[in-house]
Amino acid sequence: MPGNILRKGTLLILSGPANHLHIVMNDPVYSHEHGYDGVLAVNISSIKPGVYYDPSCILTTNCHPFVRWESWVVYKEAAVFDASRLDLKVDAGEIVSHHPVSDDLYNRVRAGFEISRHLPRKIGRFIRQNHF
Numbered sequence: 001m002p003g004n005i006l007r008k009g010t011l012l013i014l015s016g017p018a019n020h021l022h023i024v025m026n027d028p029v030y031s032h033e034h035g036y037d038g039v040l041a042v043n044i045s046s047i048k049p050g051v052y053y054d055p056s057c058i059l060t061t062n063c064h065p066f067v068r069w070e071s072w073v074v075y076k077e078a079a080v081f082d083a084s085r086l087d088l089k090v091d092a093g094e095i096v097s098h099h100p101v102s103d104d105l106y107n108r109v110r111a112g113f114e115i116s117r118h119l120p121r122k123i124g125r126f127i128r129q130n131h132f
Helices: 083-092 103-115 121-130
Strands: 010-015 018-024 029-031 036-046 071-082 096-098
Touching (some): 010 036, 029 121, 036 083, 036 121, 071 121
16 A cells, blocks of 8 residues: 555664664655655664664664664665555565654654764765755
């Protein structure tokens, strides 16, 4: 069903050996660079002792039902996804929609895009071109 992929939505997407929560940062918008209606999504990963993490946005266990451990936003892996393909994968059960994020959490994650030193240039360009 079209329309599963919206700003502040979350998706469980296989990333490495496990599903990771991805936060959708915008409603679908046409991207000339990508050639499709795209959404920017960024994944969340739990903080592991002794392993480096980007401190730009840290999530606590009470910020979202899926976040069970202190976690971080992996800005270096932020990506623009084809919204229609994500819709198809949600409909097929390959990707699972989860609870949307709160306004506060969305704003914190969004602010991290401005300060992370690990943000890919093409993602910064997508954000600037689409004014969000």
